[in-house]
Amino acid sequence: MSALELQGVTKTFGGLRAVGGVTFSVPERSIFGLIGPNGAGKTTVFNLVTGVYKPDAGTIRFAGDELSLLKPAQIARRGVARTFQNIRLFGQLTVLENVLVACENRRRSGLFSALLRSGSFYRDEAEMQKRALELLAIFDLDKLADETSTSLSYGNQRRLEIARAMMLEPKILLLDEPAAGMNYGEAEGLKKQIQWLRDRFDLTVILVEHNMQVVMGVCEEIHVLDHGETIAHGKPEEIRKNPKVLAAYLGEEAPDEGAPAARPAAQEEEAAT
Ligand SMILES: Nc1ncnc2c1ncn2[C@@H]1O[C@H](COP(=O)(O)OP(=O)(O)OP(=O)(O)O)[C@@H](O)[C@H]1O
Numbered sequence: 534m535s536a537l538e539l540q541g542v543t544k545t546f547g548g549l550r551a552v553g554g555v556t557f558s559v560p561e562r563s564i565f566g567l568i569g570p571n572g573a574g575k576t577t578v579f580n581l582v583t584g585v586y587k588p589d590a591g592t593i594r595f596a597g598d599e600l601s602l603l604k605p606a607q608i609a610r611r612g613v614a615r616t617f618q619n620i621r622l623f624g625q626l627t628v629l630e631n632v633l634v635a636c637e638n639r640r641r642s643g644l645f646s647a648l649l650r651s652g653s654f655y656r657d658e659a660e661m662q663k664r665a666l667e668l669l670a671i672f673d674l675d676k677l678a679d680e681t682s683t684s685l686s687y688g689n690q691r692r693l694e695i696a697r698a699m700m701l702e703p704k705i706l707l708l709d710e711p712a713a714g715m716n717y718g719e720a721e722g723l724k725k726q727i728q729w730l731r732d733r734f735d736l737t738v739i740l741v742e743h744n745m746q747v748v749m750g751v752c753e754e755i756h757v758l759d760h761g762e763t764i765a766h767g768k769p770e771e772i773r774k775n776p777k778v779l780a781a782y783l784g785e786e787a788p789d790e791g792a793p794a795a796r797p798a799a800q801e802e803e804a805a806t
Pocket residue numbers: 546549550551569570571572573574575576577578618797
């Protein structure tokens with residue numbers, strides 16, 4: 534069964550066709566890679582799926598809904614969560630607070646009981662804390678729960694963003710360059726953590742990533758875009774030797790395992806800090 538299906542999805546910005554007639558379906562509980570050189574249209578696909586942009590043409594179906602007809606908050610409530618290419622944490626909040634803040638508007642007990650500090654409020658609060666700490670533990674962040682998020686390493690901040698997205702109890706998780714700025718060991722850890730999340734929460738994961746060590750190591754199926762168009766689709770071993778993919782990456786680094794392809798300069802700078 535497919536978790537998500539894009540059919541002929543197109544998005545133009547002025548004269549630029551950022552995404553041109555893209556069709557793919559993501560199998561349920563799979564880890565699915567969406568790759569391509571810089572500017573290929575990957576983040577635009579995420580923005581289309583999450584309702585930030587409306588497609589000019591095509592359909593995006595998820596669990597029986599046509600997502601392009603829904604607002605971003607409605608899409609999130611249906612179980613679509615994401616992380617962003619640029620880290621978006623609350624620097625002044627602690628690690629635990631950053632995770633808890635994700636579900637502020639999902640409190641089952643509601644405002645009234647929150648005001649009265651009723652039993653159900655505390656029960657929900659306790660459940661949320663438990664889930665938050667479990668998620669933090671998956672990423673080895675539980676011991677840092679009371680630190681401010683700015684004190685974390687770059688790699689830990691990226692992992693914290695994933696933990697926060699998981700608080701929404703998503704059915705599908707869109708990760709936008711989660712390994713950016715991570716060293717080899719951190720990226721290896723991330724691979725295991727993504728697999729663990731999928732297994733533990735029956736999750737479907739779509740991974741936009743330039744780090745081929747991660748993409749080739751963790752994705753079961755890969756869809757490749759270049760200049761907004763699909764150029765390949767297949768298993769990692771097929772994609773790795775696909776001539777069109779290799780040609781698209783020329784000028785960057787070829788998608789060989791262990792070799793991170795080029796990242797935007799801004800991220801290199803961020804990663805260095
Ligand atoms: N809001 C926008 N307005 C105008 N052009 C945009 C907008 N968003 C994206 N684009 C353009 O659409 C194209 C695809 O961009 P997108 O960010 O989706 O690529 P990407 O594959 O995610 O790239 P990268 O790997 O560099 O993050 C680029 O040429 C980009 O400049």
